[in-house]
Amino acid sequence: MALFSLPGFFAAIATILAYSTWRIVYSLYFHPLSHFPGPKLAACSRLWLAYREIVRGHSLGDLRPELHRQYGEIVRLAPNELHFSNPAAYNDIYNHKNKWDKDYLLYRAFDMDTSTIGFIHYSNAKQRRDVLAPLFSRTSILQMQSLVQERVDVLCDALAHQFAAGKSSDLVLGSRCFSVDVIMAFCYAKNWDATKAPDFESDIVLASHAVLPLFTAGKYLGNFVGIMGYIPKWFGINVGSPATRALFLLLRDQIDEIVRNPGSLENASHKIIYHSLLDPDAHKGRPLPSKLSLWHEAGALLAAGSDTTAISATTISYHVLHNPEVQQRLVKELRTAWPVLEEVPRYEVLEKLPLLQTAVVKEGLRMFPGGAALPRVVPPDGATIAGTFIPGGTVVGQCFLCVHRSPAVFSDPDAFIPDRWLGEGAKTHEASLAVFSKGPRSCIGINLAYCELYTLIAGVFRRFDVTLDAKRPGDLTIVEHFAPVFKGQHLRAYCKPVSD
Numbered sequence: 001m002a003l004f005s006l007p008g009f010f011a012a013i014a015t016i017l018a019y020s021t022w023r024i025v026y027s028l029y030f031h032p033l034s035h036f037p038g039p040k041l042a043a044c045s046r047l048w049l050a051y052r053e054i055v056r057g058h059s060l061g062d063l064r065p066e067l068h069r070q071y072g073e074i075v076r077l078a079p080n081e082l083h084f085s086n087p088a089a090y091n092d093i094y095n096h097k098n099k100w101d102k103d104y105l106l107y108r109a110f111d112m113d114t115s116t117i118g119f120i121h122y123s124n125a126k127q128r129r130d131v132l133a134p135l136f137s138r139t140s141i142l143q144m145q146s147l148v149q150e151r152v153d154v155l156c157d158a159l160a161h162q163f164a165a166g167k168s169s170d171l172v173l174g175s176r177c178f179s180v181d182v183i184m185a186f187c188y189a190k191n192w193d194a195t196k197a198p199d200f201e202s203d204i205v206l207a208s209h210a211v212l213p214l215f216t217a218g219k220y221l222g223n224f225v226g227i228m229g230y231i232p233k234w235f236g237i238n239v240g241s242p243a244t245r246a247l248f249l250l251l252r253d254q255i256d257e258i259v260r261n262p263g264s265l266e267n268a269s270h271k272i273i274y275h276s277l278l279d280p281d282a283h284k285g286r287p288l289p290s291k292l293s294l295w296h297e298a299g300a301l302l303a304a305g306s307d308t309t310a311i312s313a314t315t316i317s318y319h320v321l322h323n324p325e326v327q328q329r330l331v332k333e334l335r336t337a338w339p340v341l342e343e344v345p346r347y348e349v350l351e352k353l354p355l356l357q358t359a360v361v362k363e364g365l366r367m368f369p370g371g372a373a374l375p376r377v378v379p380p381d382g383a384t385i386a387g388t389f390i391p392g393g394t395v396v397g398q399c400f401l402c403v404h405r406s407p408a409v410f411s412d413p414d415a416f417i418p419d420r421w422l423g424e425g426a427k428t429h430e431a432s433l434a435v436f437s438k439g440p441r442s443c444i445g446i447n448l449a450y451c452e453l454y455t456l457i458a459g460v461f462r463r464f465d466v467t468l469d470a471k472r473p474g475d476l477t478i479v480e481h482f483a484p485v486f487k488g489q490h491l492r493a494y495c496k497p498v499s500d
């Protein structure tokens with residue numbers, strides 16, 4: 001018997017065509033979002049965004065403002081998704097009362113769906129956040145700050161060597177190596193030493209640059225990045241670079257070992273994520289995370305905690321180096337607070353430097369070049385966002401650049417002006433700094449991130465006379481793949497050690 005008959009085939013095609021036509025007509029004229037403006041093709045299917053991002057290589061960071069200029073403050077980006085440009089929308093979406101779910105279509109791209117960042121539902125994320133929160137608390141970071149300081153020291157050694165060899169240093173790659181090393185040390189008590197790679201060209205850092213665009217594809221095509229971690233050791237194929245594979249194996253072997261023999265945690269040099277994740281008391285009678293969930297969490301923390309800090313550190317350094325007057329004041333302040341080079345101040349001292357440090361770091365974070373929109377799903381009863389009622393089930397988002405670069409929130413928003421954080425408006429500015437997101441799904445690593453940024457910026461600008469490499473002064477042009485990836489020239493500088 002033939003598997004297909006010709007009439008059956010045509011009937012199937014006709015059904016698909018009829019269904020697709022109905023979907024298009026429904027999306028354009030009957031969908032609850034049909035009255036919101038935006039490109040007609042975007043209203044019909046997510047394929048339009050997929051085409052712009054994957055085929056045309058457009059960055060959402062450029063596309064969103066372009067669409068807002070054309071269509072106004074609310075744009076329908078996809079059949080069920082709206083993006084808002086009015087900064088008033090930010091607090092309506094990302095505030096502490098809103099226990100809204102995340103958007104499955106975006107987060108599935110990570111294949112980390114049983115991790116803090118990957119849980120779609122607030123209730124699951126809350127349980128995991130409660131378990132991890134003590135490790136990432138300010139008290140814990142203050143206790144473990146030497147881990148960060150050690151990685152700053154290693155980075156500074158590398159900068160000094162590169163200068164001695166007559167070379168400028170790639171500060172984009174240097175920051176990336178540093179942040180990977182910190183997460184490896186802090187979360188897993190593993191010494192990875194990406195920072196020791198020649199010219200900071202660590203395989204794992206280069207590989208993660210290459211992998212990030214796959215997240216964009218994963219938004220539309222489903223996850224295929226995550227399978228890298230599951231390929232069994234004996235398969236022996238070269239997944240990504242050898243270093244990427246080695247890192248995956250290192251993390252997976254650690255989980256295997258700890259699950260097989262929880263007592264092995266005693267060997268860790270300090271408290272790591274698995275002490276918390278496998279602590280029955282912390283779970284209050286709920287089951288402990290599965291091995292898969294531990295793996296998701298390990299990968300998620302590495303991803304969430306490394307690129308972000310590195311991009312922030314690069315952005316801050318870029319603006320300091322392109323504003324010599326700010327750099328001079330920063331160095332002067334550091335020299336006063338840190339007079340003897342060998343006597344490195346603790347983080348508590350650095351973070352309180354009243355003027356420039358705080359202002360420079362905060363203003364640098366405000367200038368963060370990309371601001372993924374981090375969509376949330378409006379609950380069934382709907383919600384009012386920036387004065388407009390939005391039906392339940394709608395995916396809504398606002399990239400934080402809409403706040404950071406709004407003249408209504410920050411005057412002269414495209415200029416790097418650290419002093420804006422020193423005057424009377426500082427408190428209001430603080431409330432508008434959205435780089436770590438806001439609300440119950442905001443960044444769990446904020447204390448660690450600040451410790452890294454203060455320690456790193458202070459360490460580099462105090463220990464070196466840093467001058468831009470005039471031939472490669474860098475630019476901050478990015479493509480947004482959830483986290484931004486610098487696509488322009490990397491920032492490079494000569495780091496000449498100072499003697500006192």
Ligand code: HEM
Pocket residue numbers: 116117118125129183300301302304305306308309310312374435436437440441442443444445446448449
């Ligand atoms: C300057 C550095 C950092 C920036 C700008 C940053 C930014 C963010 C943002 C915007 C979110 C919200 C994501 C979302 O809505 O899905 C987030 C969440 C998160 N961040 Fe960070 N982050 C930084 C550093 C870190 C570090 C060092 C860690 C820890 C290792 C970390 C761990 C997390 C986790 C686990 C979440 C998920 C929270 C949740 O969904 O409940 N981040 N971060």
